Amino acid sequence: MRAPILTKFVTLAIIPSCRGECAHGFTGADCTLRSCPTGVAFFDMAEIDDTAHLQTTCSGRGQCDYKTGECVCATGYVGIACERTKCKNDCSRRGTCVSMRHLADSTRNHESLQYSYQLWDADKLYGCDCDLGYAGYDCSLRVCPFGDDPLTLSENDDEIQLLRCTASASNGHFVLYFDGKASSAISASASAMTLKHALQTIPLIVDIQVSYTTGSTLCRGDGMDNIVYITFTHNPGPLPPLVAETFGMDPESVVEIAASTSFGMLTDHNGENHFSVKGNKENEECSNRGICDQTTGSCDCFNTNGDQYAGNDCSEVVTSPITTCPGDPICSDRGVCDASTKRCICEDGHTGGDCSQRSCPQGLTWFGYPSSNNAAHDVMADCSNMGTCQRTTGECQCNDGFFGSACEYMGCSGDDSSQTSCNGHGRCLSLRELALNHKNSDGTSLPIQYGSDANEPSTWDADRIFGCDCDEGYGGFACTLMTCPTGVDPLSNSTVLYDCSNKGLCDHATGICRCLAGWGSSNGSGSYGSKNDCGRRKSLRGFP
Secondary structure, three states: OHHHHHHHHHHHHOOOOOOOOOOOOEEOOOOOEEOOOEEEOOOOOOOEOOEOOOEEEHHHOEEEEOOOOEEEEOOOEEOOOOOEEOOHHHHHHOEEEEEHHHHHHHOOOOOOOOOOOOOOOOOOOEEEEEOOOEEOOOOOEEOOOEEOOOOOOOOOOOEEEEEEEEOOOOOOEEEEEEOOEEOOOEEOOOOHHHHHHHHOOOOOOOOEEEEEOOOOOOEEOOOOOOOEEEEEOOOOOOOOOOEEEEEOOOOOOEEEEEOOOOOOEEEOOOOOEEEOEOOOOOOEEHHHOEEEEOOOOEEEEOEEOOEEEEOOOOOEEOOOOOOOOOOOOHHHHOEEEEOOOOEEEEOOOEEOOOOOEEOOOEEEOOOOOOOEOOEOOOOEEEHHHOEEEEOOOOEEEEOOOEEOOOOOEEOOOOOOOOOOOHHHOEEEEEHHHHHHOOEOOOOOEOOOOOOOOOOOHHHOOOOOEEEEEEOOOEEOOOOOEEOOOEEEOOOOOOOOEEEHHHOEEEEOOOOEEEEOOOEEOEOOOOOEOOOOOOOEEOOOOOOO
16 A cells, blocks of 8 residues: 555655745746846837837846856846946046936036936946046047137137126025036135136136126125126137026025026116127137047147148147148048138038048937936937047947947847847847837737837937847847747646746757656647647646
């Protein structure tokens, strides 16, 4: 009598005991596989109109190693779940690698305005916030001096901005922002010289003149107005307005700025109008009279046709009079010389003061400051700010994981130089195209719209982010894995389809299920069949 009991006991021992949920960090039919972290998908099928980017393993930009539970990320992606893009060369050690959210929260735009950014890519698209004097998507380029073209003599107005501070008490202080950068603290009692020094702590301001119309104290609370004139003597061109932010000042205190054509006037207590002046000098790289060496940040001033320029920004005329436009031949035979200004008007595809350089294609930026709250990727830039423009050829050298003439597309596979092949086992589609290929569970077509409103900021990526739509029998973010037969769990009432019916482990190298003990191939309904899906319970000795 004991033998059958022993036989039954031995048979039970080889049947997996995993009946419910696996312990945290484990997965698979027998809970022997390690699960990998998940992240917001860069690319996935939209389930309803204009809604995508759900949580998925390795963020859809890496492969899970089920032995270790670690994601193996595609080139250009990093993080435990491959959840963010990688900054090229760590920003060349000349900048900080930050997310779109962090950039919005910690800096301001050219107009010194601040916006927030919280869309799906806020913590996924990273880029370089370059140190002063450096530029490029990877901060690898040096910035050259900018200056006023010395031959356009009719445009010679310096920018003058006006300020009025009304405060009845001296408590607290304010700061002034210029081009997104803040001055040192400014007290209500500051003199003109103190205000000047505070403004010159902003590294972008070269030199200014500051004058008061009334008294020697910046802020007034006695009914009299002190109109402050701030003249930018060494920052040519129309400039962004100063922006004030108060700290600890009385609620009734007001700091006003007049700096634009739409609001460029302040009226004082005597009824006298004071007008700001919008600067009209050119603010051009090397003053448009030289070529910038982006490896050194220095200008190579033109010296052609007997005409010579000098100075760190090439704004000094060495030979006078200037006879013609720069270039040898004139305008490099790639433009037309304006006889009055001696400036080259370059053909399409060419640029530079002598038209000797090639211009690169432009695209909407991948990384940059929001244009308003939760609106970004809407400004054109060379190589979409995700590549380096080769000025000799006019071609973009794109960052890893991006492709297109202007680096305007995020590719299907970061490890594939073409970015579009899906390893020969799928189609590389945009998010919009993938959504239009959506199918019901029964295989019938049910197209979904993604990017239906061109003015909707949240679907900016509809035609820009690409991913693989794998052929039948293949899977993985780059279609490198073979898929196994699927089926419902025969011990569950759920209609969810599992690899190998949740009663086996899929060998993705072969696409064959390795069934757990006691389970075998079915017909899809629990009976014997040839699906090789582990969906049939075998008849075991000692069991009915």
